[in-house]
Amino acid sequence: MPPDTVMQTVNLTDSPDRTFTNRITEESGQNLSLCYQCGNCTASCPYSFGFDIPVSQIMRLLQTGQKEPVLTSSSIWLCASCTSCTTRCPNNIDVAKVMDVLRHEARRQGFAKERRVKAFFDSFLDSVRRHGRVFEMGLMVNYIRKTGRFWTDLELGPKMLPKGKLAFKPHQIQGKEAIARIFERFEKEGF
Amino acid sequence: MTKHAYAYYPGCSGQGTSMEYERSTRAVCEALGIQLDEIPDWSCCGSTPAHAFDHTLSAALSGRNLGLAAKQGHDCVLTPCPSCLTNLKTAGKHISGDENFRDKVNRLLDEPLGTIPETKSVLQVLFEDLGPDWISEKVKRPLTGLKVVTYYGCILTRPPGLMEFDSEENPISMDMLMRAAGAEVLPYPLKTECCGASHGVARKDLVMRLSGRLLDMADSLGAQAVVTACPLCQMNLDLRQSQVNSANSAHYKLPIFYYTQLLGWAFGLPDASLGLDKLCVDPGPALRSIAANEDAA
Numbered sequence A: 001m002p003p004d005t006v007m008q009t010v011n012l013t014d015s016p017d018r019t020f021t022n023r024i025t026e027e028s029g030q031n032l033s034l035c036y037q038c039g040n041c042t043a044s045c046p047y048s049f050g051f052d053i054p055v056s057q058i059m060r061l062l063q064t065g066q067k068e069p070v071l072t073s074s075s076i077w078l079c080a081s082c083t084s085c086t087t088r089c090p091n092n093i094d095v096a097k098v099m100d101v102l103r104h105e106a107r108r109q110g111f112a113k114e115r116r117v118k119a120f121f122d123s124f125l126d127s128v129r130r131h132g133r134v135f136e137m138g139l140m141v142n143y144i145r146k147t148g149r150f151w152t153d154l155e156l157g158p159k160m161l162p163k164g165k166l167a168f169k170p171h172q173i174q175g176k177e178a179i180a181r182i183f184e185r186f187e188k189e190g191f
Numbered sequence B: 001m002t003k004h005a006y007a008y009y010p011g012c013s014g015q016g017t018s019m020e021y022e023r024s025t026r027a028v029c030e031a032l033g034i035q036l037d038e039i040p041d042w043s044c045c046g047s048t049p050a051h052a053f054d055h056t057l058s059a060a061l062s063g064r065n066l067g068l069a070a071k072q073g074h075d076c077v078l079t080p081c082p083s084c085l086t087n088l089k090t091a092g093k094h095i096s097g098d099e100n101f102r103d104k105v106n107r108l109l110d111e112p113l114g115t116i117p118e119t120k121s122v123l124q125v126l127f128e129d130l131g132p133d134w135i136s137e138k139v140k141r142p143l144t145g146l147k148v149v150t151y152y153g154c155i156l157t158r159p160p161g162l163m164e165f166d167s168e169e170n171p172i173s174m175d176m177l178m179r180a181a182g183a184e185v186l187p188y189p190l191k192t193e194c195c196g197a198s199h200g201v202a203r204k205d206l207v208m209r210l211s212g213r214l215l216d217m218a219d220s221l222g223a224q225a226v227v228t229a230c231p232l233c234q235m236n237l238d239l240r241q242s243q244v245n246s247a248n249s250a251h252y253k254l255p256i257f258y259y260t261q262l263l264g265w266a267f268g269l270p271d272a273s274l275g276l277d278k279l280c281v282d283p284g285p286a287l288r289s290i291a292a293n294e295d296a297a
Helices: A018-028 A040-044 A055-063 A067-071 A084-088 A095-108 A115-131 A136-147 A154-163 A176-189 B019-031 B047-051 B055-071 B082-097 B099-108 B122-130 B132-137 B173-180 B204-220 B231-237 B241-248 B259-266 B284-296
Strands: B004-008 B034-038 B076-079 B118-121 B147-151 B225-228 B256-258
Touching: A018 A055, A018 A095, A040 A055, A040 A084, A055 A067, A055 A095, A067 A095, A084 A095, A095 B055, A115 A136, A115 A176, A115 B047, A154 B241, A176 B055, A176 B099, B004 B122, B019 B034, B019 B122, B019 B256, B019 B259, B034 B122, B047 B055, B047 B082, B055 B076, B055 B082, B055 B099, B076 B082, B076 B122, B082 B099, B082 B118, B118 B122, B122 B132, B122 B173, B122 B259, B132 B173, B147 B173, B147 B204, B173 B259, B204 B225, B204 B231, B204 B241, B225 B231, B225 B259, B231 B256, B256 B259
Parallel strands: B004 B034, B004 B076, B076 B118, B147 B225, B225 B256
Antiparallel strands: none
């Protein structure tokens, strides 16, 4: 069977960036050097078939300071946070948390290989910021606006609308200003 | 039996795409004498998009709700949704265990956090505090002969150090509750495999493959229904089942129940309180087969 995706080869001795390794280590609170490439995470990962770099190789690239290949990978955006990797790591590395931190770093540095995944996450957070709770219909409209993919899940509307499962108006909560303030303070603090 | 009271965090999808989970959870808890005090003015936990964005922001979004629950006077929050559960638990543990992190989170909130309540899933309370024997005593209309597989999804029991509930590799809580309600639970080797999670919108192709595999396995085992405890899993398998069918040239017609819907049905609760009409794949044939099995017995 042909592979689902073409995996790339990376030269591990190319321009190692120690500050990158240190930063991810510090932010995730995980000791990356404990990874000895057993491959348990990759074998457990339900998304391995769609990853351009398998999760165990992401760990190896992190150890060798290969910032660019890691932050420009699809894998870090496709990780579904299912925590199979974390659960099965024999060295107790919270691999899913490392993947989370890589998404944070990729954002800061302006990388997002999977633009649609990022657009979905962004639309979700916009919705929380604006209404305090997620407004599903608004989230979809926002996502479609961001991506131009107006046909996304169009066929599901007729299944949901008659059941009253898609509200046309957001739920108003008193605390929506409090939520907006959380986002504003976050931007000001610049964590 | 004394009435147990908990703070209750319904989660956003309970007001929309998983309204039948919300409705049946409330109905089942009421029938079992569990009092759910909804957290007043609760807000979104941020789900995966928040923790994929920033951990302090994510903890603040969950933290606000934990603070409101503490104000309510509760030391335990219940939620039906595994994604909310993970976020509330992660935030609670991190804030309680790390002063620096607590300070960072407090800088984002209107009011600083005090004692943080613990968080449990509704399933955990039904299984651990009440137990299958108590559940079976409530059954008026057993699910006789209904063959189901239980699908827990990824994060209800994982990672074990965080969730501290059931088994991370072979969970059995829903199996036991379904058996207590009279159903036949088939061994399902994909109990905790991922359905594709929230990528259904952005990368439907990937979800079609993962959810397709779950449906295929359930169907080939001869299951008449899949039982879930997660709004996202249920949506991928039920609402998207027609998409899975066209993507994989398949013809599944598997109803995907929330475990609370089947428990409520077995308790003889009115259909309207279980939201069975909200399911996309018709649950009628599966439910009618229970009645037929009873007649034959």
